Amino acid sequence: MPELPEVEVVRRGLSDHVVGRTVARAVLTGSRVARRHAAGPTDLTDRVAGARILAADRRGKYLWLVLAPPEDDTLALVVHLGMSGQLLVQHAAAAPEKHLHARFDFTDGGPQLRFVDQRTFGGLALAELHADQRGAPDGVHVHGIPAPVLHIAPDPLEPAFDRAGTVRRMRSRDSEVKRVLLDQSVVSGIGNIYADEALWRAGVHGRRSASALTRPALGRVLDHAAEVMREALGQGGTSFDALYVNVNGASGYFDRSLAVYGQTGRPCPRCGTPVLREQFMNRSSHFCPRCQPRPRVSR
């Protein structure tokens, strides 16, 4: 599942292969891929045609291309990969993928950009760019933040990430700490995999109440989340192919480094106790019952 490291791998691929080029035309298959674009799929394809791509930006799991249309203000093509979305840089002659939903041709006649998504939780939208309301100026989001991303909190790998402020906000929540970690309006980029890994590294059970944890403990959880995502990003880069901007599952080879996620029954790398899996928010949580004791009092 694409979380921050996987999305960043894709962003870098776009930066290398798409930024600086001019879109000749966009072709959408069906309307679902653009369902978040209120003005409709035709509006999207019309306005993207002829636009030069100035940058590829990201916040959390959201990705966007900064576009300079021929006769309009700068705007963003926002991409969310959802569960199974992929952006591929593909030769025009390559056969269409089974779940191909969007295609972008360029004026240089070079490789196309394709959006492929099996489970169609992902999608595309055109949006205006606004001044960043959530983060400090960081030299990264120089073009601003697209409207659909304004409610998303800065992620822990942004240069201007406000660690202390995020800890305060986490602690103010009357909810379980894993829920808070997954809430993209509190801190972004963390999904189920890295939440489980961060909580294991910090020795905190995800069902502990965020407001009952100390600020230093929450700070450690946050630091571990940043660290595990940084490590995954380091390994995700190794599987990057020049013409293939891919995301599917944990990035690159990092799945070999997972301590608890998907490791049910296998020994905890720290103490050897078998890893447990339990239902949480209609999905799964993986943890070590010894390193991460359950809270004593049910909430």
Next chain:
DNA sequence: CTAAGCTCCTGCAGGC
């Protein structure tokens, strides 16, 4: 405002 539940979707694993 916050918190929690529902829902979208396809492919695959496992049980019988």
Next chain:
DNA sequence: TGCCTGCAGGAGCTTA
């Protein structure tokens, strides 16, 4: 072999 169920889960939306 084939059918069914459950599971994978990000995040917008609805409800309270």
